[in-house]
Amino acid sequence: MATIGDVARVAGVSRSTASYVMTGRRTMSPATQERVREAARSLGYTPNAGARALATKQTMVIGLLAQFLEDEFAPAMLQYITGVTGTARELGYDTLLVSEPDGAHALKRLTDSRMVDGVVLLNVAHDDDRLPVLRATDVPGVLIGLPGDPSGLDVFDLDFAESGRMMVEHLAALGHRELALVTQPEHVVARGGAYVWRLLDAAQEEAHRRGLRLHAVPGASGQPQIGQDLHALLDTHPAVTGLLLHNEAAAAALPSVMYARGLQAPRDLSVVGRYSDEFARTFSLPFSSIESAPDRLGQLAVRRLLHRIGAPGDGSPPQVLLLAPELVDRGSTGAPAPR
Structure with missing residues (x-):
């Protein structure tokens, strides 16, 4: 079974550098990250989750609270979920999808038990009952969707x-x-x-x-x-x-x-x-x-969340980012026909 030492040797880096890349505890250059991850893939290296959690006090898992609601079009919601999970996977994190109808209870269970290092909230409502729970915990969280009161929260959404x-x-x-x-x-x-x-x-x-x-x-x-x-x-x-x-x-x-x-x-x-x-x-x-832009929103949200996880209490203010809309022209509009 391959070890982190084997990964470091194949990647041509120190053991500590390989460990930092695999745990995300420090930011490394993209080239170094790619060498280490390619070495890990070639060797079939998989970090031991239990040992990693004991050593770093991190699970390397983020929670994603989302629901497939009957009155919304499920394929559209799925795009936001894949945007989050795909980015998390690329950055070395697994995603725990929680679809419990009682979102506030689910969030409290996740944060109290420390099952995850941070959370992403989808299906954000104007007066979302999960937000008091999120504000009361020290587990980092980000929102994809703008609530009525975004104060103190990192929020990403389309304008x-x-x-x-x-x-x-x-x-x-x-x-x-x-x-x-x-x-x-x-x-x-x-x-x-x-x-x-x-x-x-x-x-x-x-x-x-x-x-x-x-x-x-x-x-x-x-x-x-x-x-x-x-x-x-x-x-x-x-x-x-x-x-x-x-x-x-x-x-x-x-x-x-x-x-x-x-x-x-x-x-x-x-x-x-x-x-x-x-x-x-x-x-x-x-x-x-x-x-x-569900994929871009997922990328932005996860990267912000991992920054919060990796640098707790860094003092950076919460961010509310609304993406400027872009019109993709597929030729379906023109001057109205005379009537």
């Missing part, structure tokens, strides 16, 4: 308000005067999904400022209901020439709805969504979109 403004601005510049916005299901809003109303409020304000009509309707989180919702929307508002999608299930269902109605984008209807490029590839979506 949903600016995303809403950008979507309306883009279609307004092309000459569209009547738009429709499909949002998340009403239950998501009821339980505090602030990202929904942040985008909605900003889109409505921008439409009002520009003198446009904007019809906002909630959509279901899956088939067949979301397809029926889209048909009903287009039947009710036949003058709409631009469609905004803040609902991943709606984006996945729209191609078949448009085909059934004999519509093409952008000839008959300009479409802009809000989802990731990977999501667009997975569902073969031809629509332009605001990049939701």
Whole structure:
């Protein structure tokens, strides 16, 4: 069985340097990290978790609190989970996924038992009952999702308000005067999904400022209901020439709805969504979109968390970072056809 000494020898570094790379206790150059990890892979070296925890007082595990909720589109949530777990794995950490419905109880259990070195919270609500628990513990934690009160917390999220403004601005510049916005299901809003109303409020304000009509309707989180919702929307508002999608299930269902109605984008209807490029590839979506960047958010959150784990009490202030939206043009928008 390979030892840390064997890894150091093959990588051409000292035993302590190899140990620091494998435990993450100190920052090493990317080149050194890659040599050590490649040596470990070639030798089949696996650190003993129990011995490592005793020596470093670290488990090398982070907790990820997330839920697959029935009223949200599961493939979209999965992208955030893989963004976190993939980055953690690259940096030498395992991830413990906890999906217990009572998030506050689950978080307290994790932090009190020291099962993990830090935690990442997903499904962050406006008034999230996990946050008092997180603020009361000395176990580091980060959020992917902006709560109503982010004070004292490291938070990473997309700037949903600016995303809403950008979507309306883009279609307004092309000459569209009547738009429709499909949002998340009403239950998501009821339980505090602030990202929904942040985008909605900003889109409505921008439409009002520009003198446009904007019809906002909630959509279901899956088939067949979301397809029926889209048909009903287009039947009710036949003058709409631009469609905004803040609902991943709606984006996945729209191609078949448009085909059934004999519509093409952008000839008959300009479409802009809000989802990731990977999501667009997975569902073969031809629509332009605001990049939701779940992978980047996962990377930023995990790296910040590991900084907190590796340098406790370093005095750096909490960080609230909202990613600026980027519009990925897939050719689904254009000037409205004369009617």
